[in-house]
Amino acid sequence: SAEVARLAAGLGMSRxxxxxxxxxxxxxLELVLSFFLGCSAALFxxxxxxxxxxEAQPRTYSSAYFLTPMPxxxxxxxxxxxxxxxxxxxxxxxKADINHMFILNVDPRCRVTxxxxxxxxxxxxxxxxxxxGMYVVDxxxxxxxxxxxxxGFNHRASFHFVLYPVGLLVVTFxxxxxxxxxxxxxxxxxxxxxxxxxxxxxxxxVDFADNIVGDILTSLAKPxxxxxxAMCYLVSTHPQPQPAVVTFSEKGDTCSFMTHxxxxxxxxxxxxxxxxxxxLRRYADTREVRNLANFGKYIASLLVV
Numbered sequence: 474s475a476e477v478a479r480l481a482a483g484l485g486m487s488r489x490x491x492x493x494x495x496x497x498x499x500x501x502l503e504l505v506l507s508f509f510l511g512c513s514a515a516l517f518x519x520x521x522x523x524x525x526x527x528e529a530q531p532r533t534y535s536s537a538y539f540l541t542p543m544p545x546x547x548x549x550x551x552x553x554x555x556x557x558x559x560x561x562x563x564x565x566x567x568k569a570d571i572n573h574m575f576i577l578n579v580d581p582r583c584r585v586t587x588x589x590x591x592x593x594x595x596x597x598x599x600x601x602x603x604x605x606g607m608y609v610v611d612x613x614x615x616x617x618x619x620x621x622x623x624x625g626f627n628h629r630a631s632f633h634f635v636l637y638p639v640g641l642l643v644v645t646f647x648x649x650x651x652x653x654x655x656x657x658x659x660x661x662x663x664x665x666x667x668x669x670x671x672x673x674x675x676x677x678x679v680d681f682a683d684n685i686v687g688d689i690l691t692s693l694a695k696p697x698x699x700x701x702x703a704m705c706y707l708v709s710t711h712p713q714p715q716p717a718v719v720t721f722s723e724k725g726d727t728c729s730f731m732t733h734x735x736x737x738x739x740x741x742x743x744x745x746x747x748x749x750x751x752x753l754r755r756y757a758d759t760r761e762v763r764n765l766a767n768f769g770k771y772i773a774s775l776l777v778v
């Protein structure tokens with residue numbers, strides 16, 4: 474059966490091959506990851522120093538204009554952070570001999586390993602640091618000549634500033650959809666189907682994998698609220714005109730009233746609604762009162778969205 478196949482696929486995965494070779498490979502991976510994370514931390518510190526340094530020509534410098542593309546950078550940062558977290562969780566499960574593939578009903582033919590997540594996360598982290606650092610240096614010290622500055626907020630505004638977040642977003646999107654012999658499209662489709670199954674919780678029994686997906690969505694509620702802000706920035710006029718910069722200064726994004734006060738709260742609240750409906754379905758199936766308590770917890774969470 475499929476259940477037996479999933480169980481067998483996960484048994485002994487951490488012990489495959491000679492024990493010494495496995496231990497040596499795992500140790501080498503940990504050393505490489507530690508080195509990369511240490512370098513990344515140093516580079517993030519350098520970006521912090523760049524942000525703290527005084528800018529050139531302070532009279533034309535605008536903090537609001539500088540921060541307008543931040544929702545796009547935060548969206549990509551959330552993606553790379555999710556990749557690191559998925560790799561860390563999978564790695565921890567493998568080291569503890571926890572058959573997470575079987576627990577989460579993953580296709581036994583799937584060979585997506587922690588190394589897959591770590592490699593993608595490392596590549597995206599490197600690109601993020603490079604692109605964001607270039608944007609900071611370019612805007613603060615006017616490295617490249619401005620384009621269409623007369624149509625923007627002031628003489629420092631330029632059309633080319635939008636190319637930094639757009640390029641980063643394109644690279645992220647291509648990395649997600651690019652064909653892979655390890656993470657095949659059917660596995661990516663399974664992730665989308667798992668999200669849709671979570672959204673339709675009242676209409677089917679809820680298992681442990683559904684609970685995990687629901688919990689992940691609630692953890693991503695805040696990052697998901699950056700998506701409308703990022704879209705508003707990307708589709709707005711570039712270089713940013715004065716009304717857009719003023720709107721950002723007042724609300725933290727360049728979105729319209731409906732998007733800021735209606736769509737964004739809905740996106741932030743839907744994961745808690747899905748999780749609350751899962752609890753109701755669990756109560757209907759099991760009659761356990763603790764599921765009602767969990768339902769109240771997630772409904773109460775909507776008050777702070």
